Amino acid sequence: MTKPAFPTPDHDHGRCAEDALAHAERVCRGRAQKLTPIRRQVLEALLSSHRPLGAYEVIDQLATERARPAPITIYRALEFLMANGLVHRIESRNAYLACAHDHDAASMVAFLICEHCGSVGEIVAGAATQSLNDAARQTGFAPKLSVVEITGTCAHCQARQ
Numbered sequence: 001m002t003k004p005a006f007p008t009p010d011h012d013h014g015r016c017a018e019d020a021l022a023h024a025e026r027v028c029r030g031r032a033q034k035l036t037p038i039r040r041q042v043l044e045a046l047l048s049s050h051r052p053l054g055a056y057e058v059i060d061q062l063a064t065e066r067a068r069p070a071p072i073t074i075y076r077a078l079e080f081l082m083a084n085g086l087v088h089r090i091e092s093r094n095a096y097l098a099c100a101h102d103h104d105a106a107s108m109v110a111f112l113i114c115e116h117c118g119s120v121g122e123i124v125a126g127a128a129t130q131s132l133n134d135a136a137r138q139t140g141f142a143p144k145l146s147v148v149e150i151t152g153t154c155a156h157c158q159a160r161q
Contacts, residue, residue, distance in 0.1 A: 024100075041066075081098075111150065
């Protein structure tokens with residue numbers, strides 16, 4: 001059976017966030033990059049749930065514990081985190097989602113967006129994305145970025161209905 005794309009309702013979220021931070025530290029150390037305090041705080045804000053947050057939601061969350069950060073500071077931190085594969089941008093929501101998975105350039109993902117609870121799951125979609133890119137190339141188009149987002153209802157929300 002395929003690994004669930006969404007965390008189970010009884011998962012240990014504290015442990016989940018700790019593991020994701022440890023992953024981020026390993027990635028940055030392995031790439032000789034710095035996980036500065038603001039980058040860590042932005043990542044922690046995104047790890048506070050399994051729902052994507054907009055940049056201004058991150059700012060609001062950080063402002064509860066410290067001086068309100070400037071938007072440019074948050075956007076720079078988000079750019080760094082995305083460049084290092086630690087955060088994904090959910091295009092349709094103009095929001096960001098923390099990621100604790102190792103992705104190489106060939107492992108394309110699709111995002112599963114629950115319309116009921118707002119949670120976002122992630123699945124490997126390499127073959128599907130490659131097919132789309134190949135179809136685009138056959139028309140003479142040179143694809144640069146493929147983002148696959150699928151909306152629907154997660155298993156947890158289906159079980160509650």
